[in-house]
Every structure is written in C-alpha cells, then in structure tokens.
Amino acid sequence: MKALRIASVAAAALVAAAGAWVLYHNEPTTAGFFPACLFRKLTGLDCPGCGMTRGLYHLLHGHVWTAFRFNPLMFVLLPLVLGGGTIALLRGEPPALTRKPWFGWTVLSLISVFWVVRNTPLWPF
Amino acid sequence: MYCTNCGNDRPDNHQPCPNCGAVPQHVPPASQQQFGSSPQEFGQVGNPQGQYTPPPPPSIGGPGYGGPGGPGMPVGTKVPNYLIFSIIMTICCCPLGSPFGIVSIIFGASVNSKLAAGDYAGAQKASANARLWLIIGLVVALAGMILSFFMGGFEDITRLMNEGAANR
Numbered sequence: 364m365k366a367l368r369i370a371s372v373a374a375a376a377l378v379a380a381a382g383a384w385v386l387y388h389n390e391p392t393t394a395g396f397f398p399a400c401l402f403r404k405l406t407g408l409d410c411p412g413c414g415m416t417r418g419l420y421h422l423l424h425g426h427v428w429t430a431f432r433f434n435p436l437m438f439v440l441l442p443l444v445l446g447g448g449t450i451a452l453l454r455g456e457p458p459a460l461t462r463k464p465w466f467g468w469t470v471l472s473l474i475s476v477f478w479v480v481r482n483t484p485l486w487p488f
Numbered sequence: 489m490y491c492t493n494c495g496n497d498r499p500d501n502h503q504p505c506p507n508c509g510a511v512p513q514h515v516p517p518a519s520q521q522q523f524g525s526s527p528q529e530f531g532q533v534g535n536p537q538g539q540y541t542p543p544p545p546p547s548i549g550g551p552g553y554g555g556p557g558g559p560g561m562p563v564g565t566k567v568p569n570y571l572i573f574s575i576i577m578t579i580c581c582c583p584l585g586s587p588f589g590i591v592s593i594i595f596g597a598s599v600n601s602k603l604a605a606g607d608y609a610g611a612q613k614a615s616a617n618a619r620l621w622l623i624i625g626l627v628v629a630l631a632g633m634i635l636s637f638f639m640g641g642f643e644d645i646t647r648l649m650n651e652g653a654a655n656r
Contacts, residue, residue, distance in 0.1 A: 400583070401582065401583050402583030410582040411578065411579055411586070412578075412579040412582045412586075437579075440575060440579060443572075443575070444572055444576055447572045448572055456509075456566065457569075457572055459509060461569065461571050462509050464600040464601045466571070466597070467596050467597020467599075467601075468597045468601075470571070470575060470597075471590070471593045471597055474575075474579075474590070475590075
C-alpha cells in the first residue's frame, strides 16, 4: 500500500516534469498545441484558470512578476493543490488544513471574487 | 481529554481532533452516567475518565449508528470532502467542468462545517453530493474535450502540419 502510494507520487512527478519540460521549450501563445480556454474563446472573458499556462511558462523561466500578472490566483492554489495532493497521495488522506471549516469557504470566495474582478476595469493588470 | 480514535491528547471541545481529524463523541454528562449500572447499548465511546481506548473499527452507517448528534455517532470515521479534486476541476477544466467544480467545492466546504458542528449524517450527505458533482463534471468536461477536438482540433493540427511543411 505504501509502495503503491510512493509509486503514484513518482509517476505524477514524472508527468509533471515532462509537462514542465514541454512548456519550458514552447511559448504557449505561439506554440499552438496548448489547449486554449473554451470559456475565453466563447465569451471573451477570463476564467479563474486563464493565464495559468502562460504564467507557468514565465514562472519556469524565472519571471515571477510576469507570471503573477498572468494569474495571481495560481500562486495560492498551485502550492495548495501540489502540496496537498502530494501529502494526500503519500499518507492516504489530505492535510489537516483542508479539513478546517473555513478552508473550503475561503477557497470558494477567492475563486469567485477573482473570476468577477479580473473581468472588470478594477483589475490592475 | 484524549482522542478516542488516535489516542493523542486533544483539546476538550467538539472540534475534530487536530491530530487525526476524527470527530469527538458527545460525552454524556456525569449525572446521566449514574443511571443504571448495566452497560449501555450505544454511547460506549464517551470517555469521561480520559483514558485511552483502542480505536473502534470504522463503521460508517453501520450498526451502532444512532443518527446525527445521537449517542451512537461513530468515532474515528472520516468524511472525505474532495476539496483538492474540486479545486483542480474548477481551475483546469474550464469552462465545462468549472460550474460542477464550484458546486463540488460548496458541498466539500459544508462537509467540514457540518463535521465541526457535529452533524455527521449531514456531512456524509454533503460528501456524497460533492463526489457526485465531481463525477458529473468530469464526464461533461471529458465529453466537451472530445467534442471540441473533433470540431476544432483537426483544424489546429492540419494548420501545424502545413506550417511544418512550409518551414522545410
């Protein structure tokens, strides 16, 4: 059981590393084969995940501020999902933080507020 | 007091155990304990002496389950909230998966709230709902992905191949 968990973490890390390698060598706006957001295509508005591919590309190249401007939310959610997912895979249960009553509601309001505000003139970037 | 699930020292309130996340048993008041010396059928888990009791086998909805907040509330069972999966789906499966991901986050968040309030049955219901919406969202997002591949994906691939041929 423990070995299976470690193997799944290793497999996930391998896939992530391969993805990072492809992303590092291909600028998303010109490469063409990265999936573009359907919501953005249909409505012209940004969704909460929009800008993450471009942001990650710049993050991999060390341009932290440019990445932050493409999608600031990923600086909160990525560590959470990557760290929480790794812990969940290794221990068989998610970290205690995700079981706190305030946690889910905070994440929900963060995503909702971000979704709305980034499509208004209030958005600074 | 000590957690009846993991045996570690924990604060004496109705919050989930900080060590293992198990929801504590409602400890019956001392006055009720004096009624009758015969062992109770339910509510064996209350442990006013603070002694360590070995963790009971997980019994989700099994025998000994006495309803929300009742004396037979199972101890040591964890209700999954699927929050990490819901976040991934909301952010990464845009736009088809996102609404389902949001619904799933709402149910997942209420799992935590209901556990903290001692509503075990409600938490289980919310957990089942979170999983249901997660599966629905996954199916819809996958179907959308396949559909959009057949509608627009071929266009992109042929364009890329033409560009590649032109570069050669």
